Amino acid sequence: MTAVDAPAPEAVPDDWRAPTLSDAEYRWRARRYRFRTVRRAAGFLSPYLIVWGVFLAIPAVWGIFLSFNQGGLIKGDPRVFVGFDNWTRTVSDSELRTAVKNTSIYVLIAIAVVFTLAIFLASLLNHYKKGSNFYKVALYFPLLAPPILGALMWFFMVNFDFGILNLIKRTVIGGDGIRFLGDNPHALLTIVAVEVWRGLGFWVLFYLAGLQSVPEELQAAAKVDGAGKWRRFRRITVPTLRPLLLFALVIAVIFNFQLFDSVQVLTDGGPRLGTATVVWFIHKRLFKFQDTGLAYASSIGLLVVVLVLTALSFWLLGKRRQREA
Amino acid sequence: MARDVTTDPATLEEAPPPEATDDATAMAARLAEAGRAKRLNERTRMILAYVVLTLFVVIAIGPAFYLISPAFRDSVSLFTYPPEWIPSEPTLDNYRFLFSSTSYVRWAINTLIFAGSTTLLTLATNTMAGYAFARLRFPGRNLLFFVILATLMVPVAAVLAPTYLTVNTIGDWPIIGNWIDIDTYLGLILPSAVSPLGVFMMRQFIETLPDGLYEAARLDGAGEWRIFTKIVLPLIKPALVVLGIFVFMLTWASYLWPLVAATDNEFRVLTVGIASLKGQFVTDWGILAAASLLTIVPVTIVFLFFQKWFVQASMAGALKQ
Numbered sequence: 001m002t003a004v005d006a007p008a009p010e011a012v013p014d015d016w017r018a019p020t021l022s023d024a025e026y027r028w029r030a031r032r033y034r035f036r037t038v039r040r041a042a043g044f045l046s047p048y049l050i051v052w053g054v055f056l057a058i059p060a061v062w063g064i065f066l067s068f069n070q071g072g073l074i075k076g077d078p079r080v081f082v083g084f085d086n087w088t089r090t091v092s093d094s095e096l097r098t099a100v101k102n103t104s105i106y107v108l109i110a111i112a113v114v115f116t117l118a119i120f121l122a123s124l125l126n127h128y129k130k131g132s133n134f135y136k137v138a139l140y141f142p143l144l145a146p147p148i149l150g151a152l153m154w155f156f157m158v159n160f161d162f163g164i165l166n167l168i169k170r171t172v173i174g175g176d177g178i179r180f181l182g183d184n185p186h187a188l189l190t191i192v193a194v195e196v197w198r199g200l201g202f203w204v205l206f207y208l209a210g211l212q213s214v215p216e217e218l219q220a221a222a223k224v225d226g227a228g229k230w231r232r233f234r235r236i237t238v239p240t241l242r243p244l245l246l247f248a249l250v251i252a253v254i255f256n257f258q259l260f261d262s263v264q265v266l267t268d269g270g271p272r273l274g275t276a277t278v279v280w281f282i283h284k285r286l287f288k289f290q291d292t293g294l295a296y297a298s299s300i301g302l303l304v305v306v307l308v309l310t311a312l313s314f315w316l317l318g319k320r321r322q323r324e325a
Numbered sequence: 326m327a328r329d330v331t332t333d334p335a336t337l338e339e340a341p342p343p344e345a346t347d348d349a350t351a352m353a354a355r356l357a358e359a360g361r362a363k364r365l366n367e368r369t370r371m372i373l374a375y376v377v378l379t380l381f382v383v384i385a386i387g388p389a390f391y392l393i394s395p396a397f398r399d400s401v402s403l404f405t406y407p408p409e410w411i412p413s414e415p416t417l418d419n420y421r422f423l424f425s426s427t428s429y430v431r432w433a434i435n436t437l438i439f440a441g442s443t444t445l446l447t448l449a450t451n452t453m454a455g456y457a458f459a460r461l462r463f464p465g466r467n468l469l470f471f472v473i474l475a476t477l478m479v480p481v482a483a484v485l486a487p488t489y490l491t492v493n494t495i496g497d498w499p500i501i502g503n504w505i506d507i508d509t510y511l512g513l514i515l516p517s518a519v520s521p522l523g524v525f526m527m528r529q530f531i532e533t534l535p536d537g538l539y540e541a542a543r544l545d546g547a548g549e550w551r552i553f554t555k556i557v558l559p560l561i562k563p564a565l566v567v568l569g570i571f572v573f574m575l576t577w578a579s580y581l582w583p584l585v586a587a588t589d590n591e592f593r594v595l596t597v598g599i600a601s602l603k604g605q606f607v608t609d610w611g612i613l614a615a616a617s618l619l620t621i622v623p624v625t626i627v628f629l630f631f632q633k634w635f636v637q638a639s640m641a642g643a644l645k646q
Binding site: 073147 | 371374375377378382384385386388391392395403404406408411429430446449450451453454456457461462463466469470472473475477478479480481482483484485486488489490491492495506515516518519524535549550553570574577578579581582584585595596599600603610613614616620621624625628629635636
């Protein structure tokens with residue numbers, strides 16, 4: 001930079017003098033410069049900012065206002081301001097409470113199962129490298145199909161009459177089949193199984209990437225020092241994975257908390273609200289046009305929960321970066 | 326084993342003084358045995374590991390195969406017991422019904438329009454915005470970026486009602502309302518193209534390009550737009566492919582927004598259409614299987630050709646944040 005700012009002495013012409021600007025001229029030029037930078041940036045930013053502003057930012061803010069209203073989604077049902085009424089009712093509404101409870105149970109079981117299986121399979125793939133590419137691709141397969149189609153595939157698998165799970169159950173154990181989607185708590189557990197099936201491939205790849213970042217010298221050194229397999233796993237692998245694990249946990253909670261597609265297509269919240277989830281509840285209330293106010297308020301509740309968790313995940317990621325640096 | 330060595334006559338005959346060697350041979354034998362046992366142990370472990378892995382692979386891809394048989398027979402024959410795995414009278418009736426009596430083709434075309442336009446729009450807007458955040462200096466840059474990034478995780482469900490109302494309101498306006506409304510393509514596409522993930526990804530990627538490139542271009546008198554199209558775009562092609570696959574996969578699989586924004590059969594997409602084939606009380610299993618299978622097969626073929634890109638794209642979503 002200095003080379004440009006201060007030209008070499010011989011290059012300076014005899015009649016060179018420092019540019020002098022009057023204050024007014026200087027201010028005008030500074031303003032013109034600022035205007036140009038803003039105009040240039042605006043040209044690049046405006047296409048995204050318009051779409052983002054109109055269809056995400058403004059609706060998000062509008063949603064906060066809506067949570068104090070009732071109705072307004074269809075012509076015959078005008079919007080009425082009801083104050084804190086929606087919010088006081090969210091606390092006491094039994095259907096919403098069931099939905100929150102179901103979603104929490106679902107999130108806990110699904111994440112526990114999928115993380116355990118994923119870490120287990122990832123460490124197998126990390127150890128036995130032969131043919132691991134095939135296994136990775138095959139395990140990834142369920143993610144290709146939209147959640148709706150994945151759920152529909154399992155709709156065939158768990159059918160009472162011809163689903164393969166019930167055929168196996170009848171021949172091996174005997175007795176009648178299991179109503180996977182018609183009884184509680186089977187229905188929620190079936191949803192858990194479907195979602196674990198869908199997500200497993202992703203988390204295996206995720207943890208495999210994490211495992212491969214564990215330096216091999218560390219493992220070898222510990223081996224020389226006589227550390228057993230389990231000890232090496234506890235003392236080396238787990239500590240290296242821990243920040244990744246926490247971050248993954250938060251992300252998984254965020255995504256799983258929004259469970260909707262498979263519930264909507266497999267059980268529609270039933271039997272007897274046994275698989276009602278928060279997003280299912282919001283959708284139901286909004287588009288069956290019944291008590292929309294409660295849906296407006298719980299939307300904002302969901303938004304707040306997700307934003308808090310997002311902030312947490314950024315904080316965790318920041319901590320990891322700091323440690324790496 | 327150790328005892329064998331000492332009692333073996335051949336070993337005994339040629340045995341040097343017993344006190345010293347007995348221990349040594351015994352130890353060697355014990356070591357050899359331990360090694361063999363360990364190797365055997367490792368072998369069983371390996372076999373076990375591959376059995377477990379294969380089992381999970383079967384679970385992962387099995388359900389798709391379970392659709393094949395029902396797709397090619399009439400639904401009544403599904404309910405025979407004992408089950409008939411290979412249909413005695415295979416039929417294409419389900420597919421005939423799918424093409425003649427449902428709007429499957431319409432849904433498929435809509436899905437391509439929906440996911441394709443969303444992807445193109447996202448790529449264009451996000452790359453430009455990413456470039457601005459990476460290269461241009463303007464007042465309020467960091468604050469604006471932070472505000473945009475804060476909306477990264479906003480769930481579709483959380484803004485479902487206000488977004489629906491926004492699109493509905495714009496639909497009542499003159500002229501523009503003909504294009505953006507509930508049950509229009511743009512009303513479906515625009516709210517699906519808002520995620521800032523691509524802006525963030527592109528900013529990160531463009532920041533890694535060497536400064537010298539820009540300075541050289543600027544000295545040659547190239548303007549900002551020219552630098553962007555002639556220098557930056559060709560260099561970030563890999564990132565564009567990854568982001569493009571990611572957005573396309575996410576969009577065509579999406580369900581909640583299309584479910585409420587495209588209720589008219591003319592604008593319905595595949596996910597909503599296929600889900601609507603599953604009746605509330607009576608399901609035509611054969612048609613459901615046929616439609617699902619027909620939808621999965623082309624995606625799988627494309628995936629097998631471009632698997633590396635796919636896997637990278639799915640990781641991009643989680644790790645590049």
